[in-house]
Amino acid sequence: MKAVQFSDHGDRSVIDYGDFPDPTPDRDEVLVDVKAGALNHLDVWTRRGLPGIDLDMPHVPGSDAAGVVLEVGEDVTRFEPGDRVAVSAGVYCGKCEYCRDGEYSMCVNYHIIGEHVRGVHGERAAVPEDNLVEVPSGVEWETAAAAPLVFQTAWRMLLNRGDLTAGESVLVLGASGGVGHAAVQIADYAGAEVYATASSEEKLEYAAEVGADHTINYEDEDFAAEIRELTGKRGVDMVVDHVGEATYPDSIKSLAKGGRVVTCGATTGPNPGAGLNRIFWNQLSVIGSTMANPGEVDDVLELVWDGTFEPRVREVFPMSETARAHEMLEEREGFGKVVVVPDSEYDE
Template sequence: MKAVQFSEHGDRDVIDYGDFPDPEPGRGEVLVDVKAGALNHLDIWTRKGLPGIDLEMPHVPGSDGAGVVTAVGEGVTRFAEGDHVAVTAGVSCGACEFCRHGEESQCVRFSIIGEHQRGVHSELAAVPADNLVPVPDHVDWEVAGSASLVFQTAWRMLLSQGELAPGEKILVLGASGGVGHAAVQIADFVGAEVYATASTEEKLRYAEDCGAEHVINYEEDDFAAEIRELTGRRGVDMVVDHIGAATWTDSLKSLAKGGRVVTCGATTGGRPETDINRIFWNQLKVIGSTMATPGEVDDVLELVWDGTFEPRVREVLPMSEAARAHEMIENREGFGKVVVRPDSEL
């Protein structure tokens, strides 16, 4: 088979699309004929080399993907040949205290397909059955292959962890990215008043189309100052910040007293300066979130499959152009998800 792969960490020139051994499904695994997959920022970090993660090389990236079941391994009963499936990338041990209480995303040995282990940006992928969800036959492959990671992440951040309520004010930073545009849609669905930032007027119009009522161009305006003005100096109840060091101080400034900031990542760095005085004086809450539980995944993807939520796709490229796909993510080009499909599918 052909697969996107790299044999060393580095810039985009380490990426290759070439021959790779065909996988075979082991016990509890399913062999998937991959039709489409999407990129996420973690694909960039994995390619560059994450401290503490020792990958087997060559490594196949990709945490999002969807396709058709072609074979099932021993012990698999949930899926059969011909089923349409999508990958949900979080792998938990199933035995620790968090797994036993239904919080698998907090598992002490939690890992991610495509980040800690072989991914699915390939013609074929052997995936644990527990990491697959059924996809209705009417759902397009680009949608099925790009929804799981960002929508489950945003769903858990806003609802399970952040407990966003109707009528609350929420600021979503980086609304043009995968998690950002999913968070805007989920917040609008809940009935919150949505504020969103992006870097161009085109991206802001897309954010409005996803449900944002107020938009701020962070390249031109101080978003914290704009939030104070738009809310009568009150601030918002929640900030969704997956940007990190570049925005953290202004995220705290944007919060009303008793507000909370929720984070699932730090694309500009994970060690920001922080204003502890502001946190305790204004009684702010800082909430971390990673991925989602199986039940949360099922809940949000049902709303994707029925069209309530829509993963916006900015570009569909052949897997042989994976380096260009990485470039689009790194340079923040366009709005929404970048999808890759095996060259044989185009």
């Protein structure tokens, strides 16, 4: 088969699309004929190299994909050949104290398909049965591939970890990205007043289309100062910040007393100043969140499949042009998700 792969960490030049051994499903795995995959910033970090993660090379990246079941392992009970499926990338042990309590995304052995182990950006992929969800017949492959990782991440961040309720106010940073544009929609669905930042007027228009009540161009404005002005110096109840060092100090400044920052990542760096004086004086909370539990995945994807939420796709590329897809993420081009399709499936 053909697959996206790299044999060394580095810049976009290490990405190749070429022959790779066909996967063989284990007893608990499903062989999927991949129709579409989607990129996340995680793919960029994996390509560059993440501290403490030693990958088997060559490595096939990709945490998001959707396709048709070709074959199932002998222990698989939920799927059969011909089923339409999408990948939910979080792998958990099912045995530790957190898994026993139903908090699978806090599993001590938690890892992510495409980050810690071989990913799914190839013509075929062998995926554990527990990491697949059913895709209804009316859902397009690009939508099915683009939705799972970012919508489950944003859903858990806002509604479980952040405990967002109707009538509260929430600021979503980087609203044009995958998690950001999902968070805007989920916050709007929850009945919150939604503030969103992005780097261009075009991106802000898209953010408004999917649910933002107020938009801020962070290239032209100090978003913390703008939030204070828009809220009458009160601040917002929650900030969704997956950007990290570059935005964290202003995220803290944007909060009302008793507010909370919820984070699932640190694109610009993991070590900002803590801002402890502001945290204790204003009684703020900083909350971490990673992926989601299976029930949360089912809940949010049901709302994607029925059209309540819309994964916006900024561009679709053949997998042979994955380097260009990475460039779009790194250069912050466009709004929403970037999708890659096996060259054999690509139709211009």
